[in-house]
Amino acid sequence: MNHFQYVNGILHAEAVPVPAVAEAIGTPFYCYSTATLERHFQVLKDAVSGLDALICYAIKANSNLAVIRTLAARGAGADVVSGGELRRALAAGVPADRIVFSGVGKTPDELAFALDSGILEINVESEPELEELNALALARGVRAPIGLRVNPDVDAHTHEKITTGRKEDKFGIEWTRAPQILRRAAAMPGLELASIAVHIGSQLTELAPFADAFRRLRDLVLSLRSEGISVRRLDLGGGLGIPYDDQPPPTPADYAGVIRETLGDLGGRLVLEPGRMLGGNAGILVSRGIYVKEGETRRFVICDAGMNDLVRPAMYSAFHTILPVAEPAPGTPLAPVDVVGPICESADTFAKQRPLPPLGRGDLIAFATAGAYGAAMSSIYNSRLLIPEVLVKGDDFAVVRPRQTYEEMLGADRIPAWL
Ligand SMILES: *Cc1c(COP(=O)(O)O)cnc(C)c1O
Numbered sequence: 001m002n003h004f005q006y007v008n009g010i011l012h013a014e015a016v017p018v019p020a021v022a023e024a025i026g027t028p029f030y031c032y033s034t035a036t037l038e039r040h041f042q043v044l045k046d047a048v049s050g051l052d053a054l055i056c057y058a059i060k061a062n063s064n065l066a067v068i069r070t071l072a073a074r075g076a077g078a079d080v081v082s083g084g085e086l087r088r089a090l091a092a093g094v095p096a097d098r099i100v101f102s103g104v105g106k107t108p109d110e111l112a113f114a115l116d117s118g119i120l121e122i123n124v125e126s127e128p129e130l131e132e133l134n135a136l137a138l139a140r141g142v143r144a145p146i147g148l149r150v151n152p153d154v155d156a157h158t159h160e161k162i163t164t165g166r167k168e169d170k171f172g173i174e175w176t177r178a179p180q181i182l183r184r185a186a187a188m189p190g191l192e193l194a195s196i197a198v199h200i201g202s203q204l205t206e207l208a209p210f211a212d213a214f215r216r217l218r219d220l221v222l223s224l225r226s227e228g229i230s231v232r233r234l235d236l237g238g239g240l241g242i243p244y245d246d247q248p249p250p251t252p253a254d255y256a257g258v259i260r261e262t263l264g265d266l267g268g269r270l271v272l273e274p275g276r277m278l279g280g281n282a283g284i285l286v287s288r289g290i291y292v293k294e295g296e297t298r299r300f301v302i303c304d305a306g307m308n309d310l311v312r313p314a315m316y317s318a319f320h321t322i323l324p325v326a327e328p329a330p331g332t333p334l335a336p337v338d339v340v341g342p343i344c345e346s347a348d349t350f351a352k353q354r355p356l357p358p359l360g361r362g363d364l365i366a367f368a369t370a371g372a373y374g375a376a377m378s379s380i381y382n383s384r385l386l387i388p389e390v391l392v393k394g395d396d397f398a399v400v401r402p403r404q405t406y407e408e409m410l411g412a413d414r415i416p417a418w419l
Pocket of ligand 1: 102103
């Protein structure tokens, strides 16, 4: 469910007509709904009620400060994967003791900053990282609260590029070596082993891989306990899929059911790290048709958004529903079109042979479900300016990232003295 609906034949974000935003700031732009962000957070919170669970929003999905703050105001913590994201979480007002730092390649500088910030835990993914963090903590005279991310060797059955929990993936401590390395971590004087973490992938559309991973985690916890090593928290990662097309993924309630079944009786605190599930449906990308090009076999709608603005179709062959902002009259015939951007790559194609109502020059369209891994993955490829982001609340909207200017883009480069 989201808050992008047609009202009197015009697509609205909550109570704001999308053309009014286009009029005010031009196209393309991202538009997020406060009500949808809050609703998704609440749905997940309700689903895990009764469990002692901290929801740490994975801010890599959408790291706009206003989006983070909207969720933080509801009680969300943050899962961050870089020093930049840690700074964003802090700047948005997430309390340090609700921040988890994940990632396979944290630099010593990033680890030091995390330690000095007093965050909840640093999820360590390798032995060299354990050693690095141990040394940094000892040098400061502190104990670093850590989670050890283990790789449960489970296939998440998702897109190859976003599956993270098989042994051939780069993430986490290999399953067969996990007990040994957990023992080692528990004995290191600069570390406090607070948690064991898993995260098996993104956009999961089945529950079975979660159940497998959580059962393995359970076995690991119980066998460690029998040796006298216990952890206070379990971090279950993110990954719950969202509907991009008509295939509904499992609901948060079903997902919570799996957590209860597999881990509910273990005690201790749970950390959840949803990204896409909170942000995905809460955003659209609005674009305008520049030209309609009639090919011999195809009709191309060339729009002013490109793969630099929304890379998911090019990178993951992802599907995004395309909505004409002016609602087509009932019975309007659909014809297949290719919706493409202006970038000099054939990958810059949002949809191939998509049945759509007639679209003309200047018509506005919206790519649905673009709130996660949209703006956050954008670039200035082809020297196209970063596009604005707008947050709607009721009948009000605010530009939460202005369109970059050509001066800013050019000003980022330096010409060396010898030229
Ligand atoms: C990306 C990531 C998440 C969030 O994944 P979603 O599919 O967006 O829920 C959570 N935890 C970790 C460690 C991640 O890398």
